[in-house]
Amino acid sequence: MGRRSALGLMGLGGLLTAGGAAAGVVGKDLILPASAESGSGAVDLGVGGSVKDLTAPTYAPTGRRPRYRRATWTEQFQEGHEWSAGGEGTASSDSDGETFTRGDRSYRVTTRGDGVQSFVRRTGMESMDLKGKMLRLVFQVEDATHLERMEFYLGSRKLTNHFSWTFHYHAAKGTNYVQSGDWVTVHLQWANVTGASGKYDLSSRGEPSDRSGFTDMSFAVYDDGKGPVTYRLQAVEVVPDTTDVFPKGVVSITFDDSHRSVHDFARPVMDRYGMPGTLYNIADAIDTEPFMRIGQMRSLQDSSGWEMAGHAYSLKAHEASYPKLSAKEVDDDFRKLREWLVARGFTSEHFAYPHGAFGKTRDGVPVDLLAARHFTTARSIISETTESFAPAMPHRLKALTGINDGKEIGGETLADAIGAGGALDRCARSGDWLILCLHRIVEGVPTENTELSTKGLDRLMREIDKRGIEVLTVQEAMAHYT
Incomplete structure (x- = not known):
């Protein structure tokens, strides 16, 4: 390779060893070596700074990087x-x-x-x-x-x-x-x-x-x-593309933040259609108001086929968002989150960034590089293009967020998403992967762009079903291409 060549984040998943450390150069000469003796590593920036003594992941990702699609x-x-x-x-x-x-x-x-x-x-x-x-x-x-x-x-x-x-x-x-x-x-x-x-x-x-x-x-x-x-x-x-595998595409319905309304209001609607969701959880929030209880998480997983994924370990880290923390603080939050999930029987290796933010930590380390030490994928809330099979960058998954059926509250209106030429039509005609990011479900009229009514959710499910689009959790979708 050239004197300043780089494998870049597009190849990050392929660089990860079983211990979660990168085995090559990433981005701007950024390497993540691991010490076999100490069980810890350091992110070496190569330009005057590093984060030392990162604790080795207790549970490194076992999911393999999606098979690279050979160009025609x-x-x-x-x-x-x-x-x-x-x-x-x-x-x-x-x-x-x-x-x-x-x-x-x-x-x-x-x-x-x-x-x-x-x-x-x-x-x-x-x-x-x-x-x-x-x-x-x-x-x-x-x-x-x-x-x-x-x-x-x-x-x-x-x-x-x-x-x-x-x-x-x-x-x-x-x-x-x-x-x-x-x-x-x-x-x-x-x-x-x-x-x-x-x-x-x-x-x-x-x-x-x-x-x-x-x-x-x-x-x-x-x-x-x-x-x-x-x-x-x-x-x-x-x-x-994947029109031969999914001729009408795939939709993954994801929910952030562990809101109890997902269990109480979203689940009954989605159960009627036999459609599972992916719930990205904040460990600190579970068993507190107004969030979900651990038993409700288990019921969603065991009885309705949902995926219990990760969103943050601490509420403090979630509220701050990772780019405002140090690399060590972010890495610790990732590690504790995986430990918390696995200890409670939730084996998803998938993650969603708090507030969708995966820029650099306050000491200059890319958050998605740290995410790859602990999780197979990490989802953003960027929606400039629809996600694909296999994802171009698994730790920058794209998702459409802000879908609501309120009045003049911003975000992406439900009518635009399900209407002619909207996200569902384009997904059904192109065989791609549409990831939807929802938050709270309400029984009445939404007042914030992170809310969708139960009637709106039912309409969304009906429109997906009418088009014959398959609904898969993020974990299920990734399993097709790893």
């Missing part, structure tokens, strides 16, 4: 590739033999800093049939401070005809799927198409008019107009 077509930007950088927003571009994650180079581009489109593009290729396929992108943004958004175009006739995916909007605050210095993998599915032009169009239910005859591709980046962005493109690939 690939461009990895090695010597001799026929793509070129362009757009008025491009300041410079060249082959980069120092920072890469495949082969011996990547393609580096720096934007001009004025908010105008920069792209890496190739046209006039041999015609492609993408029925039953999805796109896989591997890239890095060196410093995402001035990143505004990222798009991908697929089309013909020099992109006169094209479909487009806006697959990342960068937030100045909050957690972003694309973070500075990380090698990021994104899957683009037909369910996520955001626009069409020329002879291509989308039906009222979000169905693309064409899935073949494509000769042109373009990877586009916009900075925020306040400064340049340097990005590296490592791979653009075509890989099989």
Whole structure:
């Protein structure tokens, strides 16, 4: 590998040993060695700081990383590739033999800093049939401070005809799927198409008019107009989707925070349809008001087939969110949570970040790197694109949150999710994995965007059932591809 090459977080699951420690370089030369003698390890940042004496996980993940999907077509930007950088927003571009994650180079581009489109593009290729396929992108943004958004175009006739995916909007605050210095993998599915032009169009239910005859591709980046962005493109690939396994897709219905209303109000509705859920639990909250009791958790698991997963050990850590804690505090909370779950007969190895936040701890360690020491997957609340089988980054699972049927309370309205061209329609037509994140269920009219009424939940279940979409827990869904 090159002097500054990195395996990146996209390969993290494959780097984990049985002891939960990473066996290689991750992100910006970040390694997680383990001491066989002491049973503890240290996160070595390699740039002037480390977190020492992390306690070895009592229960390291046993779930294997999903089988890597071999591409049926690939461009990895090695010597001799026929793509070129362009757009008025491009300041410079060249082959980069120092920072890469495949082969011996990547393609580096720096934007001009004025908010105008920069792209890496190739046209006039041999015609492609993408029925039953999805796109896989591997890239890095060196410093995402001035990143505004990222798009991908697929089309013909020099992109006169094209479909487009806006697959990342960068937030100045909050957690972003694309973070500075990380090698990021994104899957683009037909369910996520955001626009069409020329002879291509989308039906009222979000169905693309064409899935073949494509000769042109373009990877586009916009900075925020306040400064340049340097990005590296490592791979653009075509890989099989899962319409042959799940022709109408999969929905996972997840609930955060252990609210008792999930047992009292959601369970009776979902039992009628035979649909299980995944409950992400806060250990400290169990057996206190207004949260669930341990017996109710066991009943959900043993009688209704639900999954009892993890959300945090302490309420204090949950309320703070992990990026405000130190790496050792976060790692301890993960470890105690797994110990608590296993000791009570709950064997799920799946997790949801408090407030969806998986950025860096206050001492600079990526939270998702720590999560991978203890859990097979970790779910966010990012929903720029729908999750895929196998997930592009298992410790950054995407989920649609804020679904409610209240009035003018923000979030994602239930009507939009279940209506024509909404999330359910797109899932049913594309064979992908739609993860829904819910919180409280109420009997009356919701007053917060984290609430859904019992009538609304019944309507959601009915619409899923009507479309023939399979409902699986996160654990069940992952079992298909590990």
